[in-house]
Amino acid sequence: MSEGAALAIYCNVLRLMGLVVVAALLVACRPASTQVEQATDRAASWAVTVKAVTEQWAQSRVSMRFTRTTLNAAIQNLYRDAESIRSIDPGAASRITRLKNAINPVMDAVALNEPDRARDAAAPLPLIMKPEPVEANARPASAKGSGEAGSGPAEGGSDNNASSAR
């Protein structure tokens, strides 16, 4: 391969890379619905994570320090996600905030070294992020904010648990 031909091909590769960047800039818009969906998915994942880690801690398979670190990470991430979508979908943000608040009793139980209470408080967390039934979606999500929205069947357990933990 001659040097000139090699350089010409190389220049074309560079041009292609430039096109890639331009293409990226052209499509670099992120729909709001995607943001809400991703924040909700992440929250659901954190709910299951907290439940799993608390169970592992209750069985002495992970340390208290790691459990507290994970719960803190969950609370911080949930707070960030809730705030990032609050202006787009206040209902979803409230649900994430409710999940974040429901982790506090788990945190307290871990701090007091009460594995059973921690496990009980963590068990219903995933239910908070379960998709709402259709009729629940049909209702206005205003009234009493997250508390009202949480009265659906899927979320009843977590509400009861959150209030009992309080």
Add this chain to the structure above:
Amino acid sequence: MVLQLALGIITAIGGFLDAGAIATSALAGALFGFQLIWAVLLGTFCVILLTEMSGRLAAVSHHTVADAVRERLGFRYFAIPLVTELLQDVLVLSAEIGGLSVALHLATGFDYRIFVPLVALFLWALLWFGSFSLIENGVAFVGLIALSFVVGSFITPPPWNEVARGAIPSLPLKDSGQYWLIAVSVVGSVLEPFLLNFYASGAVEEKWTVKTLGMNRAIAGLGMSFGAIISIGIVILAALTLGQRGIRVDSFEQVVLTLVAPFGEWGLSLFVASLAIACLGAASDVSLNMSYAVSQGFGWNWSENLKPHEDARFACVYTAAIPAAALVVLFFDPLNVTMIAMALNAVIAPLIVFPLLILMNDTAYLREHTNGPIGNVLVAVVIVLACLFGLVAIPLEVLGG
């Protein structure tokens, strides 16, 4: 000879695994089960081809990729891949420093940011005072602890027929955007462009000759394949322990659960050790590669085996790069930095790989050991694939968040 081969293979395994491989493999397993194992295999196939070529170039011509590109194509064309690679290397180094800091955070419970300056200082001291063989072989030996991911996947046995099915590329059943983004990141985590010049530089440091071409082939092939087995182990464990529960990977805390399931109370310690050693090894490799690329490009003295006062400008490069990378990870989440760095690895691959292809066909450098037509076609396929992956990755990185 056998010892050298064994050391080389262990080093290649150590070089394969880093924060990016752990994070992307865990994410792939958590979200798509065994379906993305093909991406690990594709990346491994590409990296075996390319490292073998860069090793062959070094053994036959005693040139590394960087100085041969500068010499063959001129400084004007060398500057573009050099600047691109340096920027990308800083990002990868940030990911590794972040990963090591997160490992210490998991071990102690303190904020990871506290450890960032300490990790940066330790890394710099290791490079300043250590020799090439100490850094490569020492870190790589300790890095074998990452084999716990492989052992773990046998303790928690998966449905092996489904694992085998994952080795065949398939279209996503859900979330196609995310699927392709993670596929790109997995390939990028394996096909790290810095590896090419680093591998060639190591070959020159260890004075490889034409007689070591067979060993070069064995190290590139076996070392990278063993490394891929660890990555596949992570995918399997993540699929079984995270994916089945509905846990995705938004933080390294979640990835710890992959080893807690098979090893119980030892799981956290094994994960922390694996992450820390993998990141330390990769961080030293990337830092050295920046020094190698710049020094070789400008014709300065270069060798990790020289004292810093004998190749002061070589030492200056990593001395400047390490704090710069540490600053990045102080302000951005380490996992996000890692994922972006891995996707960009695939994007910039053509810039680094194409000049290598030109060199591999030049008899002035390779004599009778130039690429055959099959090697050329395979590398061309790698370039096209990397370009396609790049086209997919950048917009998805933005859209996918």
